[in-house]
Amino acid sequence: MFRPEIKVLDCSIRDGGLINKWQFDDEFVRATYQALNEAGVDYMELGYKASPELFDPKDFGKWRFCRDEDVKRLMDGIEPMTQLACMVDIGRVSEKDICPRRDSPFSMIRVACYIKEIDKAIALCNMIMDKGYETTVNIMAVSTNLDREIDEALTDLAETRIPTVYVVDSYGAMYCEDVTFLVKKYREALPGKTIGVHTHNNRQLAFGNTIQAIVDGANMLDASVFGIGRGPGNCCLELLLSFLQNPKFNLRPLLRLIQERYIPLREKIEWGYIIPYMITGMLNEHPRIAIAFRDSAERDNYVKFYDTLVMPEPDEVITRSFKK
């Protein structure tokens, strides 16, 4: 599939940081940035830009905050080809955390929101665009929304200057038919805007669903190195580049990065095809319950996990706690 409009965004550090509180060592992030540059990836999302007043820097790595001075150190000596992005959550960033674009190493700031926060997301995007950045709105967990809610949000978005809106399968619950349904809906409601796609791999459908979104007309594609990301992770960047026929992409630097950095990392933190995440995906549920389960002593008791979600006892519905 060659379409010159297609852009690829790597979210390895941002989504992967949800596993380890962004506590990557500097060399790891720098090696990732270097390899993405060599691979021809369009954007690298480094993390979340969050207010240090809300999160204690003692508890989180630096990519929870994405301070401009940390980013500049990271890039030092590497010829920049890949543009840098970061993500902001509604209510977790203030205007003073975001300097004008001309003073920043970032060119894009993406806004993640639930559908009920769409007006707040639009206001935040307007502030970001006024400061000179490119922006996107990533509507999370859309697999849990009523069609009426989605249509209303898209109507609001259609009237804005926001250039890109994402279909996000936060729970890894979608089939290719759902992807087609949503990408077509977004395209029809948002003429002139770019449609993005961000998938999760709970059911080994992240890559397949990304291909489906491309076929349906999505042009902004999220992926991560070796699929790193919370729980099951994301669409694998190496798979995505192997599918896209654009000669600007180069797989080889990614293979080196995986063998030297991501294979050793995965021996320390887990992501990938893991049955409790497959079950939350199947049930269209947030992975937090599976994350808690994998952190408990019963982490491989899949039958118990399944029973808890499918046939819950009254107490378990409320607490859903697992023995540590």
Added chain:
Amino acid sequence: MFRPEIKVLDCSIRDGGLINKWQFDDEFVRATYQALNEAGVDYMELGYKASPELFDPKDFGKWRFCRDEDVKRLMDGIEPMTQLACMVDIGRVSEKDICPRRDSPFSMIRVACYIKEIDKAIALCNMIMDKGYETTVNIMAVSTNLDREIDEALTDLAETRIPTVYVVDSYGAMYCEDVTFLVKKYREALPGKTIGVHTHNNRQLAFGNTIQAIVDGANMLDASVFGIGRGPGNCCLELLLSFLQNPKFNLRPLLRLIQERYIPLREKIEWGYIIPYMITGMLNEHPRIAIAFRDSAERDNYVKFYDTLVMPEPDEVITRSFKK
């Protein structure tokens, strides 16, 4: 997707045996058979029926041979719901290895062949059907065949009594568009016959491609427990049952089987998403080169593996040998 015609065939022991020469212990195979019965899976393929003259039983486990007496011991005391199948390869089985259906625990014998062997496959199927068995033809590696060859084979098959013909993605090289192309072609060329699908997971597309085949009209679906199978493995049976809406299927016994048997097994033998298999899938190549590489001292040197296949030195084209 609920369609009463859909049948599911588990190939865990047959395809998984390609990893460990079918050296599963009896309790493992029995637990698998028991769980498949409880899960409502239609068929279980136990292995290959091969002549003991061709393979030394000292080197292979019993599911290389699938002797009827071994199968009867396996089933002892379990109420049989799931029908039993085995596979035969062209030239590796003789007529005397196959007794009449009424004396056999098997109800189905499947024939695997390359497209150039289609006439031999038809003859073998005729013998199998004459003995009273159900049969299928599984045309392997069809992603490497010219359209003309495929059409010729399908024309030959259309004239036979063989009830089921499989689209087989042996190399894990197909995209959903390829699946659609082939399933439609098979359906048009083979009116009245069932179309089957057997996928490999080199690029994490086995489940997605199986869904695509279902949408396109395939009704005989191969899968394996936790995806076990040579190299990257197959479509995960637990994913497939989570997609199919037929109330006869039950996921829970499979989850217990995975946690008690397949997770421990995977610590001893490997299958799943592994970069060298991703590369052979991407290049539409047989996985044997990746299997040899994973058995060498350089098993995680993905860049070297990639270079060997994409930019081979003259010697390497011929030998493709890796340091042990």
